[in-house]
Every structure is written in structure tokens, then in C-alpha cells.
Amino acid sequence: MDISVLSIFPKMFDALNESVIGKAQEKGLLNLQVVDFRDFTTDKQNHVDDAPYGGGAGMLLQAQPIYDAMSYLDNENPGKKRVILLDPAGKTFDAKMAQSFAKEDHLVFICGHYEGFDERIKDLVTDEVSIGDYVLTGGELPTMSMIDATMRFVPGVLGNNVSADEDSFSHGLLEYPQYTRPADFRGKKVPEVLTSGNHEKIRVWRLKQALKKTLERRPDLLKTIELNDEEKKLLREIHSEM
Numbered sequence: 049m050d051i052s053v054l055s056i057f058p059k060m061f062d063a064l065n066e067s068v069i070g071k072a073q074e075k076g077l078l079n080l081q082v083v084d085f086r087d088f089t090t091d092k093q094n095h096v097d098d099a100p101y102g103g104g105a106g107m108l109l110q111a112q113p114i115y116d117a118m119s120y121l122d123n124e125n126p127g128k129k130r131v132i133l134l135d136p137a138g139k140t141f142d143a144k145m146a147q148s149f150a151k152e153d154h155l156v157f158i159c160g161h162y163e164g165f166d167e168r169i170k171d172l173v174t175d176e177v178s179i180g181d182y183v184l185t186g187g188e189l190p191t192m193s194m195i196d197a198t199m200r201f202v203p204g205v206l207g208n209n210v211s212a213d214e215d216s217f218s219h220g221l222l223e224y225p226q227y228t229r230p231a232d233f234r235g236k237k238v239p240e241v242l243t244s245g246n247h248e249k250i251r252v253w254r255l256k257q258a259l260k261k262t263l264e265r266r267p268d269l270l271k272t273i274e275l276n277d278e279e280k281k282l283l284r285e286i287h288s289e290m
């Protein structure tokens with residue numbers, strides 16, 4: 049997968065050289081290119097921003113450096129691109145969107161910093177996306193979150209026996225609680241069923257815990273998924289125990 053990022057703080061993306069995403073780059077599963085669009089400014093002082101027409105506080109990213117950086121990407125690597133603009137006004141990012149990004153050949157992320165941008169940048173963009181209802185100082189951290197969440201769905205990025213599809217949000221439920229050694233930690237004991245060796249009992253216990261946690265914390269998620277007969281039965285049990 050090719051990912052290009054337009055940012056005036058390219059060093060921030062060194063964070064993606066670590067851990068799982070760093071390994072994905074080493075394995076050639078991710079080809080990450082960070083382009084400093086300040087290199088494309090035609091302004092003598094290398095400015096990429098200017099004051100808004102009509103007045104008001106703050107500065108806006110100008111269209112020209114972004115357009116020229118995009119032309120550079122297109123010349124270097126023609127072909128279809130999904131162009132994502134980070135913006136609190138965008139559609140909220142979720143696992144489904146990460147899966148759809150993971151199927152693309154080439155993603156481009158446009159990161160603003162400090163300020164807003166000239167509306168005409170949007171003609172370059174296929175998706176306006178937000179990571180949540182809060183305002184950050186730049187689009188760099190949201191971009192890194194999206195790259196991380198997207199790459200987990202690219203085959204080969206996670207270890208052999210790990211699948212992103214088994215995580216919370218992929219099957220629509222929050223995860224059941226987990227424990228590791230020791231079985232008794234300062235008097236806090238691991239639920240007996242987990243040390244029973246009965247795999248079927250363990251599976252049902254985990255499913256019920258996942259349903260219970262989701263019902264308690266994110267009942268909205270339960271409405272978006274289709275429960276099978278076993279899950280419906282467990283949910284009835286949970287309701288009668290409450």
C-alpha cells in the first residue's frame with residue numbers, strides 16, 4: 049500500500065518507524081512518503097498561509113502549495129488515489145472506514161496545522177474525515193491514528209495468529225476481560241472457568257462477558273449488529289440477572 053502524507057511537520061511521522069507500522073514498512077507492506085508542502089510554496093518567505101478574506105482571527109493554508117504538492121504526487125505516481133482531508137467537520141473515522149481504506153492502493157492524507165485552510169483545497173479531496181469531536185493543533189496525529197488503524201487490516205501487518213477482524217468494533221462487541229499469570233494476584237483471583245480447561249465453556253463465558261460489557265458501556269453498538277440465536281439467548285440471561 050502506498051501512503052503519501054502532505055505536512056509541514058514531516059518529522060512527526062518518524063513515530064511510524066517504530067513497532068508494528070515500522071515492521072510493516074520494513075516488510076514492504078507500507079510504502080510511506082511524507083511530503084513537506086512548504087517545499088512547493090512560491091512565496092519568497094516560504095509562507096504557506098495567509099489571512100482570511102473578510103477578516104477574522106488566524107491564518108489559512110493557501111491552496112497553491114497543496115495543489116502543487118498534489119501535482120507532484122500525481123506526476124510521480126499516476127493512478128487512482130483516495131485523498132483524505134483531516135477536519136473536525138468530516139465524517140467520524142471508525143473501523144469500517146479503516147477497512148475500506150485498507151483496500152486502496154494509494155492513500156493521500158492532507159494535514160493542516162494551527163489553522164484552517166482555503167476552501168478550494170476541497171476540490172482535491174475525496175474524503176473529509178475527523179477522529180472525534182475535539183480540536184487538535186494539527187492533522188498529523190489524526191493521520192497517524194488513521195494510518196495505524198488502517199494498516200492493521202492489511203494482510204501480513206499483524207502477527208500470524210492475530211487478526212484485526214477479531215478485535216472490538218470489527219465484530220461489533222467490546223472485548224471480554226482477560227487475565228494472565230499468576231492465577232491469584234494479591235488475593236484477586238482469575239475467574240474459575242478460565243482455568244477449567246473446558247474450551248466450550250470458556251468460549252460461551254467470553255461471549256457473554258463481551259455482550260455484558262457492550263450492553264453496559266456501548267448499548268449503541270448492540271443496535272448496529274445482528275445477533276445470532278446464541279447471542280440473543282445470552283443477552284436475555286444477562287437482562288434477567290441485572
Ligand code: 4GS
Binds near residue numbers: 162163183
Ligand atoms: C482534526 C480532528 C482536527 C483543526 C487541525 C484545526 C488544525 C485540526 N482532524 N480530526 N486546525 N479532530 N484538526 O482537530 O481530524
